Amino acid sequence: MGLFDRLKEGLAKTRKGFIEKIESVLMHGTIDEEVVNELEEILITSDIGVYATAEIVNSLKDKIKKGEVKDSVSAKEFLKKEMTALLGSSSPVVLFGEKPFVILTVGVNGVGKTTTIGKLASRLRSEGHSVLLGASDTFRAAAIEQLEILAERSGASIVKHQSGSDPAAVAYDAIESAKHKKIDIVIIDTAGRLHTKSPLMEELKKVKRVVQKSLPHAPQEVLLVVDATTGQNALR
Numbered sequence: 001m002g003l004f005d006r007l008k009e010g011l012a013k014t015r016k017g018f019i020e021k022i023e024s025v026l027m028h029g030t031i032d033e034e035v036v037n038e039l040e041e042i043l044i045t046s047d048i049g050v051y052a053t054a055e056i057v058n059s060l061k062d063k064i065k066k067g068e069v070k071d072s073v074s075a076k077e078f079l080k081k082e083m084t085a086l087l088g089s090s091s092p093v094v095l096f097g098e099k100p101f102v103i104l105t106v107g108v109n110g111v112g113k114t115t116t117i118g119k120l121a122s123r124l125r126s127e128g129h130s131v132l133l134g135a136s137d138t139f140r141a142a143a144i145e146q147l148e149i150l151a152e153r154s155g156a157s158i159v160k161h162q163s164g165s166d167p168a169a170v171a172y173d174a175i176e177s178a179k180h181k182k183i184d185i186v187i188i189d190t191a192g193r194l195h196t197k198s199p200l201m202e203e204l205k206k207v208k209r210v211v212q213k214s215l216p217h218a219p220q221e222v223l224l225v226v227d228a229t230t231g232q233n234a235l236r
């Protein structure tokens with residue numbers, strides 16, 4: 001096989017999705033120790049995490065021993081049930097403290113902070129909460145316009161200043177306005193920053209300090225947005 005073909009084959013393997021990998025292992029119909037080991041490897045390499053994988057594999061082995069899982073069909077059924085159970089179900093956001101409940105978003109550039117704010121705002125609105133967005137990303141071009149569109153779509157209010165203005169001042173005004181209008185939740189959008197860029201990290205600290213001048217226990221929640229493809233390491 002030529003170099004190019006080998007490369008193509010290698011890439012095809014990584015391209016194969018998680019479900020496809022599971023299916024190809026279970027294709028043979030039988031389920032024995034070797035198949036279980038292969039499944040374990042897929043779970044680990046798909047970033048399910050060591051603990052969760054051990055839990056799934058151990059209960060799979062247990063089911064096989066008891067004869068409750070005998071073939072690939074019942075194994076697949078079992079895996080599906082087990083993994084859905086591990087994910088758990090979503091529960092409504094619990095708000096606490098004096099109104100408004102303030103959520104500050106942080107994360108590196110382009111990770112999806114603003115998009116996540118839009119989704120979160122829609123969900124909170126659908127749960128019956130009033131929401132105000134603070135456009136504290138005054139740095140990136142069009143960041144304010146992006147947030148405005150998301151506010152409009154989700155039925156949230158917005159507090160914004162001019163592009164390039166002080167993010168902390170926007171956050172302060174957002175909270176003041178929310179207090180005045182008795183709004184339940186404020187979500188502050190911020191400019192992306194790497195933890196290594198110290199002036200920007202200082203700016204984030206300032207946002208927090210200034211926010212606390214308006215509402216001492218705020219922000220009640222800091223939402224770190226990470227890229228899911230980073231895997232479990234993002235939590236370290």
Ligand SMILES: Nc1nc2c(ncn2[C@@H]2O[C@H](COP(=O)(O)OP(=O)(O)O)[C@@H](O)[C@H]2O)c(=O)[nH]1
Pocket residue numbers: 107108109110111112113114115116192
């Ligand atoms: N594939 C994918 N793209 C996303 C997701 N969330 C956001 N994006 C895109 O990533 C880009 C940056 O998102 P944005 O929310 O502006 O990131 P921010 O800089 O952290 O605010 C945009 O083009 C989004 O459409 C996601 O979950 N999946």
Ligand SMILES: [Mg+2]
Pocket residue numbers: 113114115137143189190
């Ligand atoms: Mg953004």
